[in-house]
Amino acid sequence: MKVRHTLICCFFLSLQEGNPEVNINKNISFGVVGGNLTAEFRFSAGTWKIFCRGECEGENILINTTDEKHQRHRYSTEYIIVEYAPALSVSITQLIMSDAGQYSCAVAESPSSVSYQQFEVVVAEALLDGNDDQLKHFDKETGSSLTVGCSFNQAGGHKYLCRGECGEHEVLLQTDGEDDFKDRYRIGFRGTSEEKYKGSGILYVTITQLTESDSGRYRCSLNPAAGQGSFRDFEISVTDGVLLHVIITPFIIVVVVLSSLAVLIICIKRKSDRGLRTRGNSEGTNMEDVHYENCTPGSTREDSIYQSLDPAGRDQDQTYSTLTHHT
Known part of the structure; x- marks a missing residue:
């Protein structure tokens, strides 16, 4: 499934001041291992299109071109018009876990005068779509992180990440928006613009800095309180790798x-x-x-x-x- 989002003014505010696990003022784009990811950024008109991993220097430069459309290996850029304004669309195909990290891109009149937009790529280890009867199990080591994508045939509403079945004391994170953070937990919801998937979306849930006590069963859910909710369950086993x-x-x-x-x-x-x-x-x-x-x-x-x-x-x-x- 190809996930396509427009990231324009996406700012995430910390819910807990001074929490080092929370990213502040970050554009975040989600994808799933084996899938494709596309993100769009608005820029002023320009000739040079640049796409980088981290800082734009040396081997970190993935694409540096004057072409309207350019591809290099699994990376590509396309200069497009979004709502009557110029924008740069950047894509990564056949995602792997090591693709997760910080990226930057820009459109400029010359390579010497560039103003970059930075964003983070988060890669989910699996996409849960409800078609598999077996409970998805993840083996993780202490200190690592896990991101899971939960696909639903609906979009919007209340998004939940729960430990258990989303009972009264089992909710870890809940939001009405598209993105939210709390302690070690993150929720990101992305709808899809593809015609055959319109009206559906993927709820990405992340748990960072896993400990052995995090082992157990989890649920990502849409609108559980309304009685018409959909959910996906998964299980985590955390062991001390050392x-x-x-x-x-x-x-x-x-x-x-x-x-x-x-x-x-x-x-x-x-x-x-x-x-x-x-x-x-x-x-x-x-x-x-x-x-x-x-x-x-x-x-x-x-x-x-x-x-x-x-x-x-x-x-x-x-x-x-x-x-x-x-x-």
């Missing part, structure tokens, strides 16, 4: 060491057994010939070559065979 690494790494080392010792013991035993059998044959003792699997490839061939090249060994074998026959 602790897991500390536990697993020594275990792997122990397994490797023990396996190496076992192989070494087997090889020594087989070598000892072959030595005993060879000594028994040289003393003329009638010992049962037991075949062992060799530890290294090619050793059977090497033994055969050795025997064929050892005249004394062949004479002993022939003498032993003659004495046995006469007996």
Whole structure:
């Protein structure tokens, strides 16, 4: 699904003063892994169109062109008219998680006099559309973040992110607008302008700085209080990635060491057994010939070559065979 939004004067105000988890005065554009993202920004008329990842310098410059429409790899720009005003449309196709981050773009008369508009790209790990009967499960590590997109066949109304089923004490964040923040939680709602998806939208919910106590079942919902609400459920399991690494790494080392010792013991035993059998044959003792699997490839061939090249060994074998026959 292609998500297309117009970001013109989108300012997000902190609900909790001094909260470092809340982004202030940020243009935010949402997308889903594997999908496409398009955002539009109004500018004055200009010749140069610039699209960058972060600061516009060096390899961060994704597109720098005078063309009305330009594409480079998964990135593209198009100079368009929106409501009788010039605008720059920037797009990223086939989104991946590493696309999340800060971007900037501009339209200018010359590359030396540029005024950039900055925005943030948030990439959802999955899109929940209600077509999957199985509950979507996410495995996360402590300190990481999770963004999920919830697709609905309606737009607008009350948006909720809940821990559980949106009961009285289960609401984490609720808003009537398109975007809101509270503590570690974020809601962003984007309708779609595509004809076949008109009247529908995607509710993006984000939880940052996950802890093990965040493990559990969550719900994103539209208009649950009206009795005609739609919802999507998902589940999160949060584990301590550092602790897991500390536990697993020594275990792997122990397994490797023990396996190496076992192989070494087997090889020594087989070598000892072959030595005993060879000594028994040289003393003329009638010992049962037991075949062992060799530890290294090619050793059977090497033994055969050795025997064929050892005249004394062949004479002993022939003498032993003659004495046995006469007996």
